[in-house]
Amino acid sequence: MQVTNKIAVTGLGVVCAIANTINDFWNALQTENSSIKNWDDLKHADFKYIHACRVTDFECDPLHRGFHFSVAAIEQAITQANCKSTQKWGLFLGTTMGESAAFEAMAEKRQTLNPEEYTGFGICKRLVKKYPKIKIFQCFATACAAGNYALKAGIEALQKDEVSIAIVGGVDPFSRIAMTGFSRSRAMSASGICKPFDVHRDGMVLGEGAGFLVLEKVQNATQRNANILAVLEDCALSCDAYHPTAPKPDSSGIIDCFTQLLNKNNLNPTEIDWISAHGTGTKLSDQSEAQAIAKVFTTHKPYVSSIKPKIGHTLGAATAIEAIVSVLSIQHQTIPHTINYKDAEFDILIPKKPVLTKVNKVLNCGYAFGGLNSITLFSSWN
Amino acid sequence: MELKWNTFETIGDSEADIAAQFVTFIKAKKNLKFYKNQSAVYFISTNAGNFSSIAFWENALKHSPRFANPGIFPWTLANATSGYIARQFGITGPNYTIIEPCLNREQLISNYKTDKLKYQLKNAICVQWEIKVVKNLLSVLAKWTILQ
Numbered sequence: 001m002q003v004t005n006k007i008a009v010t011g012l013g014v015v016c017a018i019a020n021t022i023n024d025f026w027n028a029l030q031t032e033n034s035s036i037k038n039w040d041d042l043k044h045a046d047f048k049y050i051h052a053c054r055v056t057d058f059e060c061d062p063l064h065r066g067f068h069f070s071v072a073a074i075e076q077a078i079t080q081a082n083c084k085s086t087q088k089w090g091l092f093l094g095t096t097m098g099e100s101a102a103f104e105a106m107a108e109k110r111q112t113l114n115p116e117e118y119t120g121f122g123i124c125k126r127l128v129k130k131y132p133k134i135k136i137f138q139c140f141a142t143a144c145a146a147g148n149y150a151l152k153a154g155i156e157a158l159q160k161d162e163v164s165i166a167i168v169g170g171v172d173p174f175s176r177i178a179m180t181g182f183s184r185s186r187a188m189s190a191s192g193i194c195k196p197f198d199v200h201r202d203g204m205v206l207g208e209g210a211g212f213l214v215l216e217k218v219q220n221a222t223q224r225n226a227n228i229l230a231v232l233e234d235c236a237l238s239c240d241a242y243h244p245t246a247p248k249p250d251s252s253g254i255i256d257c258f259t260q261l262l263n264k265n266n267l268n269p270t271e272i273d274w275i276s277a278h279g280t281g282t283k284l285s286d287q288s289e290a291q292a293i294a295k296v297f298t299t300h301k302p303y304v305s306s307i308k309p310k311i312g313h314t315l316g317a318a319t320a321i322e323a324i325v326s327v328l329s330i331q332h333q334t335i336p337h338t339i340n341y342k343d344a345e346f347d348i349l350i351p352k353k354p355v356l357t358k359v360n361k362v363l364n365c366g367y368a369f370g371g372l373n374s375i376t377l378f379s380s381w382n
Numbered sequence: 383m384e385l386k387w388n389t390f391e392t393i394g395d396s397e398a399d400i401a402a403q404f405v406t407f408i409k410a411k412k413n414l415k416f417y418k419n420q421s422a423v424y425f426i427s428t429n430a431g432n433f434s435s436i437a438f439w440e441n442a443l444k445h446s447p448r449f450a451n452p453g454i455f456p457w458t459l460a461n462a463t464s465g466y467i468a469r470q471f472g473i474t475g476p477n478y479t480i481i482e483p484c485l486n487r488e489q490l491i492s493n494y495k496t497d498k499l500k501y502q503l504k505n506a507i508c509v510q511w512e513i514k515v516v517k518n519l520l521s522v523l524a525k526w527t528i529l530q
């Protein structure tokens with residue numbers, strides 16, 4: 001690809017249960033701390049599992065929590081990118097449920113609300129009102145892979161010169177609907193300890209948050225002397241077309257995404273330094289993911305880790321927040337570890353401590369109900 | 383690129399039900415063929431998943447979150463119908479669910495052209511899906527077309 005078409009990451013912003021700034025977030029990723037807690041409100045509402053990763057000390061209208069998370073993350077990202085004077089922004093948002101609390105309120109008949117104001121599109125409309133420079137926007141409701149879909153849309157809008165700055169990310173506030181649904185789908189951790197890829201893993205823990213990145217063409221970033229944090233090279237998508245919730249047993253959809261990225265970007269598997277895994281901690285999803293990695297990376301084993309034991313599964317925000325971690329790992333030349341990982345089941349390389357090493361190329365993986373597979377590729381810049 | 387839209391209308395008691403009716407209707411069409419990872423799904427809706435989200439939480443409130451009907455949960459996700467279409471037709475290429483109130487024709491064609499090149503797509507099904515509640519039932523008006 002010509003340098004002029006390469007896409008730079010120039011700003012990052014995050015809100016999640018473990019930190020509300022990028023610096024605090026990165027520092028927290030180096031520790032053994034987790035934000036998983038037990039919640040009395042869930043206990044009183046007769047939830048089977050009451051542990052989750054929720055953002056505290058964040059005051060806002062609960063029916064617009066997703067919007068406010070988004071604003072908090074976007075403000076960080078555009079401040080870092082220093083792009084406020086740049087015209088023609090695009091907004092590309094991924095979410096699973098939008099403002100889930102509003103749908104809960106509608107079911108409880110507490111208030112008469114227009115459902116369409118609380119979807120991801122509703123969040124976008126509010127963001128456009130707050131940031132009038134946004135000229136085009138699109139919302140992807142592609143569940144836990146939604147952040148990567150937004151990243152792909154951002155790349156393409158920039159490459160087609162539809163926008164000069166792409167504000168790209170994902171958001172999902174805490175959802176009692178999702179908490180109930182994953183519990184009833186037997187995907188929740190009974191122990192309350194998320195242990196991705198560990199032989200004793202017993203499920204996921206739900207989180208909430210938002211992650212946003214500022215993207216622009218390298219040429220644009222260079223011209224305005226912006227600091228290029230990393231390059232977003234590409235995004236691969238596929239669909240299992242197999243089962244509403246379970247991954248395909250032969251992992252062929254995930255393998256297809258890995259292969260697309262390696263082939264289209266003329267990469268050898270040995271060039272991949274880190275795989276920022278989906279790593280939910282559920283039996284089936286981790287098995288499918290680990291199996292795909294082992295099949296693709298046969299001679300060289302890149303590091304594989306998941307941050308979900310720290311911040312929970314943030315659903316539509318997950319691949320966006322993990323994209324931020326991918327960029328940070330390149331910036332800091334450090335690979336985050338997977339806490340709670342003790343006993344191996346799969347033939348993949350999972351660090352138990354942060355690894356200081358060369359980090360040039362990172363794959364950011366997200367898979368979702370509906371059989372969606374998505375992987376983005378980040379590279380260091382110069 | 384000229385888009386020839388077809389329409390489909392039905393009522394049902396759940397989002398799962400109307401999705402099944404839609405696929406049955408499409409399957410009856412002759413000369414409709416998809417090509418695994420060389421086909422794609424573009425599903426556009428303002429409100430897919432909304433009604434199941436409300437129904438699922440009503441069910442949880444009625445029976446307790448411990449005993450909510452797990453069959454409703456996957457349909458709370460807006461992308462459940464596009465996943466269902468993919469499964470029914472074996473479409474393993476890109477699968478999009480985009481939330482917007484009206485179709486942005488130019489954006490759709492632009493996205494399809496990009497994906498066509500990237501994934502060597504032979505075709506894609508595009509569905510615009512709007513649900514309403516009519517007398518305690520769900521009514522859907524779907525517009526659909528095949529992009530070549």
